[in-house]
Amino acid sequence: QQQVKQSPQSLIVQKGGISIINCAYENTAFDYFPWYQQFPGKGPALLIAIRPDVSEKKEGRFTISFNKSAKQFSLHIMDSQPGDSATYFCAASMASGTYKYIFGTGTRLKVLA
Amino acid sequence: GAVVSQHPSRVICKSGTSVKIECRSLDFQATTMFWYRQFPKQSLMLMATSNEGSKATYEQGVEKDKFLINHASLTLSTLTVTSAHPEDSSFYICSAISGGRSYEQYFGPGTRLTVT
Numbered sequence: 305q306q307q308v309k310q311s312p313q314s315l316i317v318q319k320g321g322i323s324i325i326n327c328a329y330e331n332t333a334f335d336y337f338p339w340y341q342q343f344p345g346k347g348p349a350l351l352i353a354i355r356p357d358v359s360e361k362k363e364g365r366f367t368i369s370f371n372k373s374a375k376q377f378s379l380h381i382m383d384s385q386p387g388d389s390a391t392y393f394c395a396a397s398m399a400s401g402t403y404k405y406i407f408g409t410g411t412r413l414k415v416l417a
Numbered sequence: 418g419a420v421v422s423q424h425p426s427r428v429i430c431k432s433g434t435s436v437k438i439e440c441r442s443l444d445f446q447a448t449t450m451f452w453y454r455q456f457p458k459q460s461l462m463l464m465a466t467s468n469e470g471s472k473a474t475y476e477q478g479v480e481k482d483k484f485l486i487n488h489a490s491l492t493l494s495t496l497t498v499t500s501a502h503p504e505d506s507s508f509y510i511c512s513a514i515s516g517g518r519s520y521e522q523y524f525g526p527g528t529r530l531t532v533t
Contacts, residue, residue, distance in 0.1 A: 336520040338520075338521070338522075340524075345508075345527070345529070346526055346527065347421075347423075347510050347512075347524035347525050347526045347527045348461070348510070348524045349524065350521060350522075350523075353520070353521065393460060393461065397520050399520075402449070402466055402474075403449065403514055403520055403522075404451060404463055404466055405451075405461075405463070405522060407460045407461045407463075408460065409459075409460050410458075410459070410460050412458075
């Protein structure tokens with residue numbers, strides 16, 4: 305029940321295309337859903353995060369879509385660029401869980417020039 | 418703002434020795450810090466949660482006597498890998514929360530530990 309399932313494991317997108325990564329969770333107590341970007345040999349960096357009281361949040365080329373009833377959320381990267389090639393992790397957290405994150409398994413994105 | 422540093426960035430040690438990794442919040446006070454371990458091409462695995470001035474809470478399966486965590490101040494947490502073995506070789510990452518009711522974790526750049 306504490307798992308966060310992430311798909312796909314890897315993704316190849318043409319430059320300018322849309323990259324879509326999906327995550328699903330079981331525990332309805334989760335109330336914070338961030339997405340992180342990680343380059344090889346570096347620590348993760350926060351891209352965007354959402355709370356369950358909104359269905360969509362957009363920041364620049366990055367959009368989170370959130371479906372509370374389906375317990376799913378997804379990251380959309382518009383106009384994907386080669387510089388977006390990285391590993392992306394979704395996560396879920398809850399205040400009652402000392403704010404610790406449950407991470408998804410990660411998606412390796414490659415954007416072709 | 419919200420910068421977290423780790424030192425060292427890379428360390429190589431011999432089997433049986435101990436290694437200390439430092440995690441510092443540079444521009445904020447971190448009431449809670451987290452330590453993660455990441456194997457190649459895998460996700461981040463939470464090892465422990467540490468709160469300033471109190472004992473760390475370890476995740477199931479993590480040996481507390483092997484991975485000693487100290488959170489002595491609001492800007493510094495340390496992870497000591499004791500009696501390291503080759504299977505302890507991994508990428509260790511810390512993160513910090515600013516304030517007691519914040520969700521956002523700020524991650525350090527990670528420390529690559531290689532045990533020979």
